[in-house]
Amino acid sequence: MEVVNSIPHLSAEAVKNHEAWFPGYVSTVKQTDPELIEVFDNFAFDEILNHGNLDTKTRIMVTMASTIAQHAVAEYRMMLRAGLANGVTPVEIKEVLYHSVPYVGIAKVIDFIGAANDFLTENGVKLPLPSQSTTSPEDRFEKGLAVQKEMVGVEMIDNMYKNTPGNQMHIQRYLSANCFGDYQTRTGLDKQMRELLTFSMLVSLGGCESQVKGHIRANINMGNDKQKLLDVVTQLLPYIGYPRTLNAIACLNEIIPEQ
Incomplete structure (x- = not known):
């Protein structure tokens, strides 16, 4: 029996947002799995992107951090494309990577260093980038x-x-x-963004609820309120799934109860 691929019924908003994130990119999965693309893109690039008040650059950066925590190299490469198209600088790309090392571990991060280096080099960025370190072995x-x-x-x-x-x-x-x-003393990212990235990585790792709670408090100290953290969790939902999303929300509600 011949199988005829159907055309995904994507909303105008999903099409527009996907193109803004990944200009000129044509997914091969769209041809082989049109039903999945229809469901996922309408959810991730319409419903999710129209919820909350995060700007596009923040959405991309927290998602980038999440893919590192999950060791999702293919999706990370997509986030590199989205980042460069939406104002994430080469220094910020590198700092997201470096910042992930103490939370995710070099065993995972090393694969992403290679992916980022290849991507940046292909896009005309000369490596290594200027140092962002502010400390010495003595201090x-x-x-x-x-x-x-x-x-x-x-x-x-x-x-x-x-x-x-x-x-x-x-x-x-x-x-x-x-x-x-x-790591936390480095320039290239401010403390607010670093804490959002830490939170994103910890909820994406799973099994880190104690540390998630600690960094919810740190986020509050850095000016990231509960609504912003809920917006981050919502942004990550299509990439981390419901169990880790619900665990993150449970931590948020424990540390910052609803009034």
Whole structure:
């Protein structure tokens, strides 16, 4: 029996938004799986993009961070295309990657470094990019601890150091010097965006609810309110699925109950 592929019935809004994200891109999946494209694109590029108040650049960057956390290299390449077409700079592309290392791990991120380098080189960007580091081996702990206290809270960090057993204190110091000192102090992205990216990666990883709650508090400290975090979760829904989305919302409602 001959199978005839049908043409997806895409809304005008979905077509317009997809073209804005991926100019000139023609999906091969549209030819082989038209029903899936119809459902997904109408949802992700019409309903989802018309919900909330995130600008396009923020939507792309948090989705980019989510694909790294999920080790979704093919989708990440699509987000690179979308990013460059919508104002995400090469420095910002690299900083999203570097920022993901302490949260996702280099074992995953290294594949994305290669993908990003190939993409940037193909688009005429000379590598390496200018350094965004602001610390040295001598001051990374001190500067990292200061940023950690600013983002998480002085009392909470002081209590963490006070209550950590001696045989685990090295991890606390690594958090201050490495996670915050080496990465969070970098330029190229502001603290608000870095916390949105962290939140996006943690909810996309799954199984990180304790850390998600901690970074909800950090987001609030950096000026990202509950509605903005809900908008981020909504943006990520088509890419992470409902279970992780609902887990993220449960964390949000626990830390910031509805009035």
